[in-house]
């Protein structure tokens with residue numbers, strides 16, 4: 572009788588341990604899922620970052636995050652995000668100490684502005700070229716409206732729109748300074764050499780982006796924008812055929828694609 576009781580007691584303890592360990596096993600299996608959900612929530616998207624923002628469909632002159640670039644740093648009336656201008660100012664001051672003058676020749680451009688650039692080339696400059704070749708010709712250096720990084724307030728063109736300018740004399744010195752120092756201020760060249768297999772626009776030694784912000788905007792773009800959102804201009808029927816988002820919006824310096832804040 573006594574041994575029966577002991578056996579019963581042991582069985583009970585075994586059952587208890589089993590139930591307890593099963594429960595903790597279940598907990599262990601659920602936990603990673605809960606953690607990963609929390610981590611997704613941690614990526615805070617700022618309220619201003621909307622589809623219209625990345626498509627260039629907002630008035631940057633009235634946007635409280637934007638400011639006009641001072642005349643000593645630009646060639647014309649140019650607007651940028653305040654945080655981007657602040658970093659550019661610091662970079663330009665440091666460059667000046669090394670005898671390099673950095674000036675912005677283009678900053679934020681909205682959908683309408685980009686549409687005028689695009690349609691001038693589509694309906695005037697290259698109007699006699701067959702459409703399939705015309706779209707490729709324009710895309711050598713110009714973005715379709717809705718797909719330009721200049722919509723974001725993070726991207727700037729510096730000093731000259733000619734690659735040749737940056738290969739000798741003053742221009743060469745300026746470009747080398749940027750290559751060696753711009754990253755310290757968050758600025759990266761976007762359209763680098765295509766020799767490594769980069770797709771999209773030709774090399775642009777003048778186009779630099781403030782990547783701590785623009786990398787977040789690109790991620791938002793890729794998660795929220797589809798071909799259907801890119802329209803409202805002549806030639807937009809080529810968006811899908813050219814695979815614009817993959818080949819052009821994401822056809823950038825791989826260092827930017829890999830950038831993590």
Ligand SMILES: [Zn+2]
Pocket residue numbers: 677721726727728777778
């Ligand atoms: Zn540019």
